[in-house]
Amino acid sequence: MAIELPDLPYARNALAPHISEETLNFHYGKHHQAYVDNLNKMIADTPHASASLEELIHASAGDSSKAGIFNNAAQVWNHTFYWHSMSPNGGGAPTGAIAKAIDDSFGGYDAFKEQFATAGATQFGSGWAWLVAKGGKLEIRKTANAETPLTDKSCTPLITMDVWEHAYYLDFQNKRPAYMNAFLEGLINWGFANANLAKA
Numbered sequence: 001m002a003i004e005l006p007d008l009p010y011a012r013n014a015l016a017p018h019i020s021e022e023t024l025n026f027h028y029g030k031h032h033q034a035y036v037d038n039l040n041k042m043i044a045d046t047p048h049a050s051a052s053l054e055e056l057i058h059a060s061a062g063d064s065s066k067a068g069i070f071n072n073a074a075q076v077w078n079h080t081f082y083w084h085s086m087s088p089n090g091g092g093a094p095t096g097a098i099a100k101a102i103d104d105s106f107g108g109y110d111a112f113k114e115q116f117a118t119a120g121a122t123q124f125g126s127g128w129a130w131l132v133a134k135g136g137k138l139e140i141r142k143t144a145n146a147e148t149p150l151t152d153k154s155c156t157p158l159i160t161m162d163v164w165e166h167a168y169y170l171d172f173q174n175k176r177p178a179y180m181n182a183f184l185e186g187l188i189n190w191g192f193a194n195a196n197l198a199k200a
């Protein structure tokens with residue numbers, strides 16, 4: 001059974017003016033689709049052909065002979081998680097259980113924002129910034145390239161922000177901080193974070 005590209009949870013123009021339809025046409029329509037297509041080519045007619053996306057990630061993580069499968073599978077998973085980490089009605093201060101967890105773990109929303117943006121800004125080159133739950137507390141992490149906290153079974157990913165250049169170049173050119181500000185102020189989906197926290 002081939003891995004499929006999941007539907008976006010909103011229309012391709014729904015994140016404007018923060019992220020344009022043109023960016024989603026490339027980022028979802030071309031990049032995310034390419035990871036799906038590459039992965040399906042790599043696993044076709046192999047013992048991995050019927051594995052789930054999560055099984056493929058766990059079976060290939062840390063195995064340099066399976067780097068191609070890992071990179072494409074993890075990028076399929078990371079991007080689906082990223083689309084849900086944003087909402088047309090998102091952005092701003094958190095509500096619900098995640099608000100209290102952020103206060104408890106970081107000392108407040110402003111401190112969280114600063115630490116999350118710093119993680120994104122200091123991820124040299126391509127990668128991701130993450131908010132995860134671990135042992136009853138929240139942590140901010142950054143990962144390079146396709147690396148994902150999904151491979152750390154001691155934590156639960158709550159939110160991610162793609163900081164690969166393809167996520168922001170058409171809308172913000174080289175200004176990663178401006179993109180990260182738009183993500184935090186206009187897009188971050190606290191409802192998704194609360195749903196993930198409830199399962200942690």
Ligand code: MN3
Binds near residue numbers: 027031079164167
């Ligand atoms: Mn991307």
